[in-house]
Amino acid sequence: MSRLRLLLSVGEPAGIGPDLCVSLAQHMLPPLVLIGDIDCLRHRAIQLGIPVAFAPWSPEQGWPENNQTLSVWPITLPHSCRAGQLDPANAPAVLEGLDRAVSLLQAGLADALVTGPIHKGVINDAGIAFSGHTEYLAARCGQGEVLMLLAGRGLRVALATTHLPLRDVAAAINATDLERSLRLLQQGLRQDFGLAEPRIRVTGLNPHAGEGGHLGREEIDIIAPVIGKLQGEGWAITGPWPADTLFTPRFLEDTDAVLAMYHDQGLPVLKYHAFGEAVNITLGLPIVRTSVDHGTALDLAGSGRAEIHSLLHAIQAAAEIVRQRRLSSS
Structure with a gap:
């Protein structure tokens, strides 16, 4: 070589x-x-x-x-x-x-x-x-299609949206872009990390993943249908999960990567876990x-x-x- x-x-x-x-x-x-x-x-x-x-x-x-x-x-x-x-x-x-x-x-x-x-x-x-x-x-x-992934100490977190003002995040979450991000994530985990069947968990956008629609409908109308479609293709993917409980050892121990909806939903956890040892990788x-x-x-x-x-x-x-x-x- x-x-x-x-x-x-x-x-x-x-x-x-x-x-x-x-x-x-x-x-x-x-x-x-x-x-x-x-x-x-x-x-x-x-x-x-x-x-x-x-x-x-x-x-x-x-x-x-x-x-x-x-x-x-x-x-x-x-x-x-x-x-x-x-x-x-x-x-x-x-x-x-x-x-x-x-x-x-x-x-x-x-x-x-x-x-x-x-x-x-x-x-x-x-x-x-x-x-x-x-x-x-x-x-x-x-x-046109790339995905930001940070990885460190066994935790990998990708972002559905990156450098956007918080007020613009909800409008940027749509089924087309979310599915594209997940396909980029699966492809990257296979190609760059050698994971044949990557296990992916997806956060919700809203607190408590929308609380059954009472705190927002993005989970019901957008995120869950995309996950269901990919599950139908045989993917090992689950969600939408409440972000405040997903990032705990019980959930992460059988997870290869998490897709978070926005920058400061996923990266504070990653950096708390592995700051100084984490790596930013551009997939796609x-x-x-x-x-x-x-x-x-x-x-x-x-x-x-x-x-x-x-x-x-x-x-x-x-x-x-x-x-x-x-x-x-x-």
């Missing part, structure tokens, strides 16, 4: 992304290529007191043999970067890194992308409409993409207090998904 070729986008340069990337020099990892500003990385390494050498890289060079020197596909920031201080002028360079990575992956010259944390607000402040990595990468890949893309489970942590940038564990888990997960896909296609 050929070796793995992993790309890592540094993310928001003012955040902890550069801290985490330079810290990789202290870990034994498969050879990977960073995408970011090499001067920013070098300055952050000096600030943190981490001895590491950097080497500019380009696709024409072939893949690096090791990580004793960190290979960087350089992108020059318009403005010099200072830890903890956002600058909208640098936002286009952050997105350029994602664009380059997707192009390389689509050309078959890399196997997976691990993304460092980005700051949605500063990208929007730069006048660029942006709602998140998941949506941006889907558009960049020409893929033609490329492999994983990410950390945290944000840019501007207050920690340059301090030496940023934890690298989630990034290490994201790198490991990307490698495992690539291997699983190779096995399933061989």
Whole structure:
């Protein structure tokens, strides 16, 4: 089996992304290529007191043999970067890194992308409409149907809706999109995790899963019929379950994944359970993409207090998904 070729986008340069990337020099990892500003990385390494050498890289060079020197596909920031201080002028360079990575992956010259944390607000402040990595990468890949999944310590939680204001969530729950999300989830669990018959539980939208219609009818009119249809196809799927009781050991012990209706219904539980070790995985893309489970942590940038564990888990997960896909296609 050929070796793995992993790309890592540094993310928001003012955040902890550069801290985490330079810290990789202290870990034994498969050879990977960073995408970011090499001067920013070098300055952050000096600030943190981490001895590491950097080497500019380009696709024409072939893949690096090791990580004793960190290979960087350089992108020059318009403005010099200072830890903890956002600058909208640098936002286009952050997105350029994602664009380059997707192009390389689509050309078959890399196997997976691990993304460092980005700051949605500063990208929007730069006048660029942006709602998140998941949506941006889907558009960049020409893929309209994707699903956000976070996984950690044996718990997997996918989201029927992602970065929406809470007031818009109920209107976004419909049978067509819900069925599409569940099919993406089943396909991803089979393809990327090797689960032949994944066991899926689905939350309700409303408190107590609607209380028989007294607290909302989405469960009766939308969620339950979709689940029933998939059960009729032989799926191991149940619901809609009240979210406040579904996320307990008794229910989760025989569950491979949960589909939650919205971001802050499912992810607080996942992050309480596995924060710092969880991985964000985008299902449905033609490329492999994983990410950390945290944000840019501007207050920690340059301090030496940023934890690298989630990034290490994201790198490991990307490698495992690539291997699983190779096995399933061989």
